[in-house]
Amino acid sequence: MKGLFYRAGVSDAEPKFVIQETCLPEALGSHQVRVKVKACGLSPLDLKLLSDVGIQRDLIPVGRDVAGVVLQVGTDVSFFQPEDEVVGRKHRTERCLLTVTVVLMEYREIQKPEKLSSVCVAGALRDGLCAYTALHTHARMAAGHTLLVMDGASSFGLMCIQLACYHGAKVLTTSHSPQKRTFLEQLRPSVARVIPVENGSSDLLSVVLEETGGLGVDIIVDCGVRLQEEDESEETKFLPHKHNIISVLGVGGHWVTSHQELQLDPPDCRLLYLKSASVSFLNPEVWTASSAQQGRYLHILKDIVEKMSAGVLRPQPEEAVPRYEATVAMEAVQRHEKKKAVVQL
Structure with a gap:
């Protein structure tokens, strides 16, 4: 049986993602489930995260979210039976999915759920988990809150918008291109205001204060920030x-950031102190990097797929690639040419 792996410690001239033979145990553990993968x-x-938690291997398995059909269950498994359709996320890097x-x-x-396709749920599970973690676990979102989502047309941003609207929050968002702005404008009245930032300079502060009566927003979810004002590179200019x-x-507000190396200067900290505001870091791997709070994690996954099945969360459709294109697709994802990819088996 073959799987996709990241080959560590090779030069840039060699392929970083390779297909290698792998094997699975013939006998299942008492709480293990054998699944036939559909997507x-x-x-x-995140190679730095893997290094920080002590995972250093020549071949690192690739693939996190999986949807498939149960083939066999262990002796003490009580949640599933053969022929059940399941979806899950890999814990750390034990096996290649x-x-x-x-x-x-x-x-x-x-x-x-039967209504969801395997490709849809495998492609949207990570974004849904990140949105749920940002808004519920970190920001404690409630009805009546005002939320600012940066780059709302991204797959993660769209999940945040839909989840916030479902819970009665007022949503403001930014757009990085005229096409994205048009797309977000179509989401009204779910989105109260779309703030364009494609020209490199925006009236973000004035627009937000206008929309909130000068009070500011309760929650901000970003997709990265600039640490230097003069940084105008292609990756950070928006x-x-x-x-x-x-x-x-706003006062008592909460900022959820995806920036791993955020550095706040004393004036920034002073402003946060004056507003009694707080900052949280969104690490999408935190649930699977630790075995703590597994029950809460499963509750989140279940709620995500139920909302997707009910049409509350409508992820952007993702075109699946065949297995023989998985190496090329993963290389594009790792180079950030694509946010994600789905492989259909």
Whole structure:
């Protein structure tokens, strides 16, 4: 059986993602489930995170989100039976999911609703988990809150918008291009205001204060920030500066950031202190990097797929690629040419 792996410690001239033979245990553990894979979601590997948690291997398995059909269950498995359709996320990097069959622990997967396709749920599970973690776990969102979502047309931003609207929050968002602005304008009245930032300079502060009566927003969810005002590189030119983020935050507000190396200067900290505001870091791998709070994690996954099945969360459709294109697709994802990819088996 073959799987997709990241080859560590090679030069740039050699391929970083390779197809290698892998094997699964013939005998299942008491709480393990053997699953026939129908679709597998690919997202960028955080190599620094893997190094920080002590995972250093020559070949690192690729593939996090999987949807498939149960083939066999362990002796003590009570949640699933053969022929059940399931969806789950891999814990750390024990096994490669981009294979014909995989073995998962029963408490790392949930039942897949019949209305959802395997490709849809495998492609949207990570974004849904990130949105749920940002808005509920970190920001404690409630009805009546005002939310600012940066780059609302992204797959993650769209999930945040839909989840916030469902819970009665007022949503403001930014657009990075005229096409994205048109797309977001079509979401009205779910989106109260679309703020264009494609020209490199925006009236973010004035627009937000106008929409909130000068009070600022209760919650901000970003997709990265600029640490230096003069940084105008292609990767960061559409990102808001950290001081602008803090300036539009209201008293008692909460900022959820995806920036791993955020540095706040003393004036920034002073402004946060004056507003009694707080900052949280959104790490999408935190649920699977630790075995703590597994019950809460499963509840989140179940709620996500139920909302997707009910039409509350409508992810952007993702075109699946065949298995033989998985290496090329993963290379594009790792280079950030694509946010994600889905492989259909």
